[in-house]
Amino acid sequence: MPTVVAFETLTELFLNLTNKYKGKKKTAFGRKPSPNGEYEAITWEKVAEDVNAMAAYLVEHGIEQGDRVAILSENRYEWAVVDLAIQLVGGVNVSLYTSLPPNQCEYILQNSEAELFFVSTGIQLKKAIEIFESCEHVRQVIAFDEPRVESQLEEPYVVLYENVMSEGFKLYPKHEEEIHERTKRIAPEDLATLIYTSGTTGKPKGAMLTHRNIVSNVKAAHQHIHIDENDRALSFLPLCHSFERTAGYYAIIAGGGEIYYAESVDTVAKNLTEVHPTIVMSVPRLFEKIYNLVTKSVEEGSTVKKKIFNWAFDVGRQYADGKRGLTALQKPVADKLVFDKLKERTGGNIRFFVSGGAALPAEIGHFFMAAGLNILEGYGLTETSPIMAANSYDHEKMGTVGQVLPGVTVAIQRLEDNKIIAQLSGEDYPTDLTSEPGEILCKGPNVMKGYWKNDEATREMIDDEEWLHTGDVGRFVDGNLQITDRIKHMIVNAGGKNIYPGPIEDLFKTSKWVDQLVVVGERQPFMAALIVPDFEVLEKYANENGLRYESMEDLLAKDEIQSIFKKEIRYYSDELASHEKIRDFRLVSHEFSVESGELTPTLKVKRRVIEEKYGDLIEDIFADAAV
Structure with missing residues (x-):
């Protein structure tokens, strides 16, 4: 429009x-x-x-x-x-x-x-x-x-x-x-x-x-x-x-x-x-918190409540996927029983949310779609003003950031030989285009003039052919752009396997026990994680089960709590490839935050800071690992 x-x-x-x-x-x-x-x-x-x-x-x-x-x-x-x-x-x-x-x-x-x-x-x-x-x-x-x-x-x-x-x-x-x-x-x-x-x-x-x-x-x-x-x-x-x-x-x-x-x-x-x-613009953190609050409420409810929620969710998913007939008759009932309360809490008039700044876990996107609260996930950088691609209303494809915007051109450059292997402009909509992963490049009127008083950094970001190098890894899937992770976040394990931590971390964010998680394992024989628990959930569990503790550190060290997280790690790791599975972890007693220097103002994890700050914990994880 x-x-x-x-x-x-x-x-x-x-x-x-x-x-x-x-x-x-x-x-x-x-x-x-x-x-x-x-x-x-x-x-x-x-x-x-x-x-x-x-x-x-x-x-x-x-x-x-x-x-x-x-x-x-x-x-x-x-x-x-x-x-x-x-x-x-x-x-x-x-x-x-x-x-x-x-x-x-x-x-x-x-x-x-x-x-x-x-x-x-x-x-x-x-x-x-x-x-x-x-x-x-x-x-x-x-x-x-x-x-x-x-x-x-x-x-x-x-x-x-x-x-x-x-x-x-x-x-x-x-x-x-x-x-x-x-x-x-x-x-x-x-x-x-x-x-x-x-x-x-x-x-x-x-x-x-x-x-x-x-x-x-x-x-x-x-x-x-x-x-x-x-x-x-x-x-x-x-x-x-x-x-x-x-x-x-x-x-x-x-x-x-x-x-x-x-x-x-x-x-x-x-x-x-x-x-x-x-319309509400947000980062995934808001949606993650809402999702975890809802799922926690369901898990703590009766068997009947769980069955009603699961039925409503299935109906909502089918309706969002375009199914009608019986589904169209069931959807108003599902809304009244489950989803209308959530819509009221968001003001009752939401046409759509827009999510940006970081990857939105697909499962969370599907949940909101089932509720009739569409999330249009987009992607871009400050340097691209910022939007390069976005999902459009009624054409959302969860797990991707949608189609390239009009006037913008996005290319995928293979990491091994720097060859451009796929390219799309906002005027092209080839729904059959699927490419292998590579670095995401961008060209168009939205690309910045350069960095203020920093020609060297500008040349590192924008090449001689005016392609801006995002530093992100992604690919095209059925004409939509999918983000894998940052190149500099890639972990190379002891066996030489390249592992991107972002999708692994997104998977664990759907656990009610996990608030934040950072994957570690550079040059190590297996992947591990630093986990910030959901302290509210944890304290409620401790009170209900008579666990006495003097501090959060004391609570996290208890065998009962460690056992809970071991089960969560095993459960979610089943969905990962062998070299991606989380084999060990350490619990962190406070939330990663902007104020403590562990997150950027846009709530992105500062991995280097966390790896330095929690170096002793990481060393302890891999102390007995065979190199």
Whole structure:
């Protein structure tokens, strides 16, 4: 479906949307001013006033075309105002994850040479104050929230957002003509944003995405997936990540949809029932948690409850696979008995979820499809703006990331000899194309301009023929792209066998006892795993079975608990090839997290960090192994 307005730049997207909806009281965004309050709608007229005021402030304070402006904030309306104002005056948005420590924020601000720094809460303002003296280009820090620590406002370079807006409203008549002239000079090839990779190793690199990169991806997404003025999205994935930026923000407003901001990641379950969204962008972790909660509830229920659930699931699977007749008559009953409660918990209006950022276990995708909650899994990188391929509504193929987007070309390059063995563009739909695995390459208008001030890294990523090398292994299956794993994640065992840990880890995520799992075994005679249990399930089991323990470490060491995980390992390993089976494991007493440095801000495992941090456990596993 086409977008509701024509545009070639993000600047034009904003201008044409505000013109289209002028005087129509059309909702653009929704926010919750206080935790106990209700959501309030913000119209496009209000958005236009606020963005123009912010743009006037940026001009007054010396932001020229091409200058960088940084934002360190959770998803919220102010984030959108600042971003749209940056695009309006030709600036470049530099966004930072709120989970980043001060030293990493400092590096990004220094590397990007950002001149103004917008921050959200007092926690983020504290970081800004700590690093301000080291960031020579930053002239001012603007705080969205009034800090509880009054001394933070005593710094001469700190100003409040509300004061900035008041000044901007007064300045707009002065700079209106200048802003108008700038909008006419902004071209598709101009830089729109720097998105710094949250890579698992080394310093972050700033991917340079132009207006053309992002706009081409937004338009391609609209050709692939239907989004219109009746849609409402709940936004909670970080806007500094390209998935939420393109798919959950620009693509939604380009279709005339509304964006409501979750209060926080922790309140998503509650906000779903308040906002009643039709579209939700998420990472697999959310779906995994919902799936495990449901299956845990079923397993703890009566025999009758289990039989009803299994029957409903079978009916839902058959219906999702296109079967009708008796199945069509049974489906409403299955919904009423089992699935309607789940739909209510997601707000009751979901048309589809979109999953990205990591692989979605196929079994979990099938579960949601059976429930009538479609998940459209997609794939891409920050460097590809980001979408390269995605499933489309009613054409989902679980276990794949769907078809290549219009305008994008994807190729599979054999690892052994670097020969391209298969290639598809978004205009081709050969449902019989199946290829052997290889590295996934990409070419198209969505491919980044390069890495900011890092030509060497750019040359490593994009070759002389303009193919971007993703570092991911995949193949085509019946015309759909299937992801295997990262090349650098490949484990080579003692026998020389290549093993990709990703699919193995996804398999174990469906166990109610397992929260997180990392496969290890480089140059070893067998595969093993570090397992983070589902502590809630574990503690409930311990209480019900009279297991006394003084600490989590004490509980995990008990023979009864070790026995449970031995059985789970054997059960799931039956589905694996001999060289892939998990032969041993160690339980970890705390969750892998962003704060502890074991996950990236997009919740990807930092394997090298985990292997170093838990080196003693890994050594213990293989201490007696014959080499």
